[in-house]
Amino acid sequence: MSHKLLKGKEIAEPILNEVAERVTKLKRRGWTPHLASLEVGVNPAAALYIRNQKRICERVGVEFENRKFDRDITQQELLAAIQAMNVDPRVTGIILQRPVPRQLDLNELQTAIHPSKDVEGMSPTNIGKVVYGEFALGPCTSLASVEMLRSTGIELRGLDVVIVGHSEIVGKPIALYLVEELATITICHHGTRNLPQFTRRADALFVAVGKPGLITGDMVKPGAIVIDIGINQIDVDDGNGGTKKKTVGDVDFESVHEVADKITPVPGGVGPVTLSMLVKNTVTALERQMTLYEKAMRV
Ligand code: NAP
Helix, strand or coil: CHHHECCHHHHHHHHHHHHHHHHHHHHHCCCCCEEEEEEECCCHHHHHHHHHHHHHHHHHCCEEEEEEECCCCCHHHHHHHHHHHHHCCCCCEEEECCCCCCCCCHHHHHHHCCHHHECCCCCHHHHHHHHCCCCCCCCHHHHHHHHHHHCCCCCCCCCEEEEECCCCCCHHHHHHHHHHCCCEEEEECCCCCCHHHHHCCCCEEEECCCCCCCECHHHCCCCCEEEECCCEEEEEECCCCCEEEEEECCECHHHHHHHCCEECCCCCCHHHHHHHHHHHHHHHHHHHHHHHHHHHHHC
């Protein structure tokens, strides 16, 4: 069974090594990548992500600074904090932790992050560039999902790819990356009338919905590659008459791994590769800032 698993840590390892080398080169030239995180209020899920981001930054030599804001902060106050980071030369990358409290407009905040410091690849500018085939600062999860497919060595040209879920930061950019490789793409969503009819024809199936058990073994073509991006918490029996929380994807692992050639586990699949893409984007952002600065100094 383990030969079928696309393990996130193994796929992330060479990416992290390459990032660490690039950080060393930048530091030799006097530039230090500094990722500033904005955390609003207290949220256990966000706290876990922040710990993981800090750990991965330390691993590659990126400075990580988490700035905490009161949960009652206003939109204007948070926008001002983002503007201050945009113009602070010490801050080379910015990440806004989600979820944010209800009074805040997440989209406006995300858009306020300067595209050159938007290391999550979520600003309209960076997402827009993906349409033109420029992926260097693209959305991390979609980059990671495509990297997992690439790691199998499969020929992408002509591949029948089905993506379930069409969000701006996951499903749509995956489609744009792979169409650039001349794969044939089908995107499914709420409006799709007969989901299994589409999923069953996929050579590579990406699922990013947020519904545990959405994809079962009978919906998957034998020999397919299945990339499960969903993250869900479900209650399971704790063996003592009670329940405990378990993290699962959108794919019913038990039935699908029997049919698929390769499958990503949840947890331990797309998540670690997404983190490696975050630090890769952080380094790319600084390299671009450095190039612009050096060009300006020559003029
Ligand atoms: P999202 O913005 O809520 O998008 C979910 C998508 O699923 C929408 O396009 C929605 O379509 C579609 N959908 C809903 N019900 C469906 C159904 N029954 N059949 C087919 N499509 C359906 O979520 P997201 O941000 O893309 O995240 C998706 C999942 O990935 C979540 O579980 C999230 O936690 C996880 N995630 C994981 C990572 C990672 O690093 N591993 C990162 C980001 C997100 P409509 O809009 O038409 O309803």
